Amino acid sequence: MSNAADVIVVGAGVAGLKAAQELVNRGRSVIVLEGKDRVGGRVKHAELAGRPIDIGGQWVGAGHSVLLDEARRLGIETYPQYESGRTIMEMLGRRSEFTGAVPRLPPLALIELLLMQKRWEREMKTLPPEAPWEAPRAREWDGQTLESWIVRNLRTRAAREFARLVPRGAWAAEASQVSYLWFLDALRAGTGLDYLMGVKGGALDAKFKGGMHQIPRRMAQELGERVVLNAAVRRIAQDANGVRATTDTGEYAARFAIVAGPPGPVARIEFEPHLPATRDLLHQRMAMGAIIKVVVAYREAFWRSKGFSGQVATDDDVLGLVLDDWLEGTTPMLLCFIEGRHAVEMSAASRETRKEKVLASLIRFFGPEAADAIGYEDNDWQVEPYTHGYVGHMPPGTMTRMGQAMREPCGRVHWAGSETEPHWAGYIEGGLRSGIRAANEVIARDNQ
Ligand SMILES: Cc1cc2nc3c(=O)[nH]c(=O)nc-3n(C[C@H](O)[C@H](O)[C@H](O)COP(=O)(O)OP(=O)(O)OC[C@H]3O[C@@H](n4cnc5c(N)ncnc54)[C@H](O)[C@@H]3O)c2cc1C
Structure with a gap:
């Protein structure tokens, strides 16, 4: 050639x-x-328990029209992300379980979060998509981190901690690492908070049969x-x-x-x-955001039979996020994300140590059945050549x-x-x- x-x-x-x-x-x-x-x-392929898996990018968000068109052209079908049942949240040392989109938090914190979301979405709409640096308040917002915004604008501990989950879950970055202007723009680029954190109709809407x-x-x-x-x-x-x-x-x-x-x-x-x-x-x-993606395979989707959706969000566990992945006829799996400071720490640990810690967390979340994994795979994106992490x-x-x-x-x-x-x-x-x-x-x- x-x-x-x-x-x-x-x-x-x-x-x-x-x-x-x-x-x-x-x-x-x-x-x-x-x-x-x-x-x-x-986007990376791996094999686990006889099933092809995505050890990198996997979800197709609602409205991702170019990706959906490409998949359609290639004859690759989607299936919806499972979300029935109870979601687990661990925050400030307390575990709560809830169904639906609204987490169980103290009423004052929920009110603060509602107002925060309205304000973020009002402010993000002032950013010109092609030139966010030209927004009227661009300099003021780019002069602070999201963390300093949180500390200045939110009063309850629970609302502050919840707000910190947003950049960690979405970009594997800490609130202290990102500019408030960049954060608002990233929120705008993804159409807002509900989309960013949402399953049906949101960023986690669906996956591809056979893998991304x-x-x-x-x-x-x-x-x-x-x-x-x-x-x-x-x-x-x-x-x-x-x-x-x-x-x-x-x-x-x-x-x-x-x-x-x-x-x-x-x-x-x-x-x-x-x-x-x-x-x-x-x-x-x-x-680049710091992330290790982990996939754990089981004989049965035992979490579903126990009434769990498979979704977990935590503020300070080795696993920041967990989601269900089971399509009937395939091996059930849990998709787990080690993010931010935990990803940096776990990068230095051996794969065996990572596996032990991941299983210990899954047992705490879903019960003793989580110990009986039939397969474990992880990918430390921080040390992946020519990638070095999640998203810039x-x-x-x-x-x-x-x-x-x-x-x-x-x-x-x-x-x-x-x-x-x-x-x-x-x-x-x-x-x-x-x-x-x-x-x-x-x-x-x-x-x-
Ligand atoms: C763990 C993880 C989970 C994710 N989950 C999702 C998800 O569910 N849904 C979603 O939409 N997005 C997800 N993302 C983000 C998504 O994968 C990326 O935004 C997207 O794949 C980026 O594509 P890209 O082509 O811009 O960059 P990349 O995929 O990074 O491609 C860049 C390519 O350039 C190559 N390269 C770099 N330097 C050189 C060089 N000097 N010479 C030659 N080649 C070079 C790299 O090897 C790489 O192949 C996830 C990412 C990660 C890491």
Whole structure:
């Protein structure tokens, strides 16, 4: 295969694959260079107890139209996330169980949370999706963390602790790590709090039969030998005529490049000439959320027979979130997330220690039956090469000073990746949309 094409795409996650698909459909030649020995990026396949599983991105949110269209085209069906029964919440050392969407909290805390949600959603609507840094109060909001907002604006301990669960559950980031402006924008990109935390009609609406991982795999199969694995791009040089990407095994040339990776790993690529300061500083500042995804398999969905939905949310357990995964005819499983500070701590522990701690928590949540796991798998995304975590987030002072660089091409280098998208940033849907946008940008320039 030739080392020259119209466009080089860096990264075979959903964003890069979608960009390549779009370019090929419109008559361009493409080479996709992927650092790992597999495609999919943050969508990853594993096998557990004889069943294919998603050890990375898995849920398709309601209204994720590009993803749903892609799945339909490939003949992959959805099934709804199970949510009947009692949900467990552990907060401030107390366990409560509830059905429906409203957690059992002290009445004053519930009132505060209701007002908080109304205020967040009122404020997020003042952010222009394409330029949140231009919102009237952008500077004020970008000058504080979500944590300082919580401490200043919420009085009850339960409301404060509940508010802290939001960034941890949604982006595996602590409230103390994210700018209040970035947080409001991420909330807006996901259409609000109910969507973000919701099952039916929300971000956790459905999953794909056979797994999300089939989608990038099938997209890559269609692209065939245009996708080159084990080809980490170390350097991208450009001049007036084109770009050159250097990997450990060869050099590739094209008229344009689309870099479709998360900001952390992309910061490790050397650019010649140097990237403009705003873009480089953006890469330096956008840390990835800390997450370990765990899947535990059982002979029976015993939690369902005991009246539990399988959903758990905690404020300070090794497992921040747990959800049910069982489709009749397949092995029942619990999907578990170790997030934030627990993910950092557990990254240093052995897999056996992690397994012991995870099972101990599941036994506490659901009873002694949880000890009888027939399979355990985990993936520490913090040490996954060319990924380094969950989703990129911004600390204070970043969005207002460097946000403009997010989608701004640097010469012949264009940017894709879920983090770059004004709508559904952080989701697989955002990744796919960013691929289409970046392909359109390149085609528009190529036609000039
Ligand atoms: C544990 C976990 C659970 C998630 N759950 C969900 C979910 O349920 N639903 C949802 O919508 N989203 C979920 N997400 C987020 C979602 O997976 C991502 O937003 C999406 O997959 C990002 O796609 P992307 O193509 O933008 O980036 P990526 O998937 O990160 O792809 C980037 C690709 O670029 C490659 N790369 C990076 N640097 C280089 C280099 N120098 N040279 C060559 N290649 C390089 C990487 O190896 C990678 O393959 C989850 C993520 C994680 C980690």
